[in-house]
Amino acid sequence: MTQRISVRDVADAAGVAIGSVSRVLNQSGYASESLRKRVMDAVQKLGYEPDFTARHLRTGHSRTIGYLLANIANPSLAAHLSEVERLTQAAGYSLLVGSSERQARDRELVAFFENRRLEGIIASPSFEYPDPADCPFANSKLPVVICDRAMGHDFDSVLIEHAKGLRRAMDYLLSLGHRRIALFVSSANLRPGREKLIGYQAALASAGIAYDERLIYMPNSWIESSGESMAEMLKLDEPPTAIIALGTRMLSGAIHVAREAGLDIPRDLSVIGIGIMSTLELMYPPLTVLRYNYEASAQLTVQLMLDRIAGDSPPGVRKLQVEWDLVIGRSCAVAAR
Amino acid sequence: MTQRISVRDVADAAGVAIGSVSRVLNQSGYASESLRKRVMDAVQKLGYEPDFTARHLRTGHSRTIGYLLANIANPSLAAHLSEVERLTQAAGYSLLVGSSERQARDRELVAFFENRRLEGIIASPSFEYPDPADCPFANSKLPVVICDRAMGHDFDSVLIEHAKGLRRAMDYLLSLGHRRIALFVSSANLRPGREKLIGYQAALASAGIAYDERLIYMPNSWIESSGESMAEMLKLDEPPTAIIALGTRMLSGAIHVAREAGLDIPRDLSVIGIGIMSTLELMYPPLTVLRYNYEASAQLTVQLMLDRIAGDSPPGVRKLQVEWDLVIGRSCAVAAR
C-alpha cells in the first residue's frame, strides 16, 4: 500500500516547516531563494501534488462547475456541453454533469451542487419556473448562468435568438413564393419553442398571410409522432408547400411521411432543418439548415460564468444573445404555384 | 452573508456533543431514542446537511466517478455517457467528465482524477497504449473500466462485438447478391475500426470473395473526406454495389457523392449505416442500420465499475461483450447483376 505524500513529507524531506512548503507552492508570502529551492527539490523528488479535496475544504474553492441539462443524448445540448467542457477545462475548471427532466430532480441537483460547494451552475433546465419563489436556481447562492430559458427570475443568461432565426428562415421561404409553411418545433412550454413561433408568426404577419394553426406541430411530449401530424397536414385543402422542422427526430418523421406520400424534395416540398450540421448531413438533397451556433453559445456561457465567479461582472444580470446562421442547401425550391 | 451550518451548530441546538450528531446521522455506534430524536429535530429545524467535501476528506469516499472520452459531441459517445450518468446517478455517484484527444491530456486527466480522489475511471480513450508501462490507466490506483478499447494492459472492459456485427451486416448484403461492398469505418488505430475490418474480411473469406483494399476507407484523421474516397471507388472497373459506413459524417459524405453521380439508393447502391438510430433517421429511404446498443453497453460499464468499487469483483479482470442489432430498413436491395 503506497502511502499518499503530503506537505508534511515534503517539509520533512526539505528540512523546513510545513507552512513554508505551502508558501512556496502558492507563491504567497516571503520565501528566500535557498528555501524555495530546497522545497522545490523535495517536491520534485517525492512527486508531491497538493490534495485537491483538502485544499478545497480549506479555501472553499472547488474549481468545479455544475452543468445541469435535460438530456445529454440531445445532439444540440451535447455539442454545447462539449464546448463548455473544453473552455472550462482550459480555464482550470472541471465540470460535474447532472441530467434532469423533472422539477424535483432540478431541486435535488442544485442542492447537491451547493452541498459540494461547486463554484457555479450552468443550466438549461426543462422547466422555466415562472414563480421565482419556487425556482431552485433563484434560491441558490451559487452563480448561475441559464442557457436559453426565460425563467421567472432574472439570471445571467445566454439567449438564442429563435425569433430572429425563424424570421430569417421564413423570409427565405416567402421569397421563394411559399405561402403555406408548416412548422415543427418543440413545445411552447420553453423559450425555444415559444420564440420560434413568434418569429414564424411575425414573418407571416409582415407578408400579410393568415396564421393557420393547423400547420403547426408543437408537441408537449415526445410520445406524439411528427409523422402522423404531417400526414394530417397533407390532407388539408391547401397543404403546406414548405416545412421548417427541428432536427433530427421531428424533421425525419415529417419528411418520411411526405416522401412516402410521393412528394419530392424540393420540387413538391421545400424543407429547412433546425439544429447542428453534423446530425443533419444525412439529408439528401443537402438540407438548408438554420444552424445553431453552439460554439458562440458555449463561449458566451463560459464567459458569463467565469466573470461571475471572478466577481467582475457588472452590476445586474447580463443577457447575451446568439444569432442563427442560415446555411443554404438544395432542399428549398420556388413554390410550384 | 448567511453562515454555513455545521455539525457544531446542530450539536449546540440539540444540546448534545458533536460526535453524537455524527453518530446518529451515520447510524454508526449507539444512540438512545431520546438522543436520536433531539438530534433529528435539530437537523430538521436548521436544515442541516453534512458537507460533502469535509466528509470526503475524512472518509476518502468522493462518491464521484471520472468519465474520460474523446469527444462529447460524438453522438454515440454522448448516448453512452448519457446512460452512464443516469445509472451512476441512481447509484448515488456523480460524474466528472473530461474530454481528451491527446495522450498528454489522458495522462493529465488521470492524474487529475486521482488527485481529486475519484473512486473510479470510466474511459474510452483515443489511444490504446500497447505498452502497459506507458499507459496512464494501468498506472492508476483507481478502479478502471475501459470501453471498447484493446489496451496493452488488461482492464475490466466492455467490448462491442464489431467483428460479429460486421459479419452480420456483410452476410445480409452477400445474401442479396452483393460482391463488391465498400467499407467506411474509423481508423485501424483503435479497436472499433480494426474489429470491423476483421468481421468484414471474415465474411468475404467465407463467401470466397477476394479482399480488395480499394473498397476500404479507414482514415487516420478526420481531415480526409469520405466523399472523395467514394468518388474514387465509383471510378473503379467494378465499383461497389453496396456500402457499409459509420454514421453520420462518413456515411453522409459517401452517400452524397454517390447520389450526385446519379446513383439511386437502393437500386444502384445498397447502404448499411452504423451507429445509433436517432442520428440516422434522416436518411431516405429508411436506412438499414447496424445499431449500437449503447443502453446495454452503459449498463455493463456501470455494473463493472460499481462492482469494482464495492470490492466484490471476482478475481482477475472481466471483459463483457455487447452485440449489435441489425435493423432492416429499405436502403438495401438485391444486387443488380
Next chain:
DNA sequence: TTGTATGCGTTATCAT
C-alpha cells in the same frame, strides 16, 4: 450510552 479529542491535508494567521 454519550462526550472528548485527534486527524484527514491544506492554507492562513499568528509569533519569532
Next chain:
DNA sequence: ATGATAACGCATACAA
C-alpha cells in the same frame, strides 16, 4: 524570512 499552530467540517477511536 520562517516556524508553529489553528481551522476548514466531518468521522471515529477512545475515554468516561
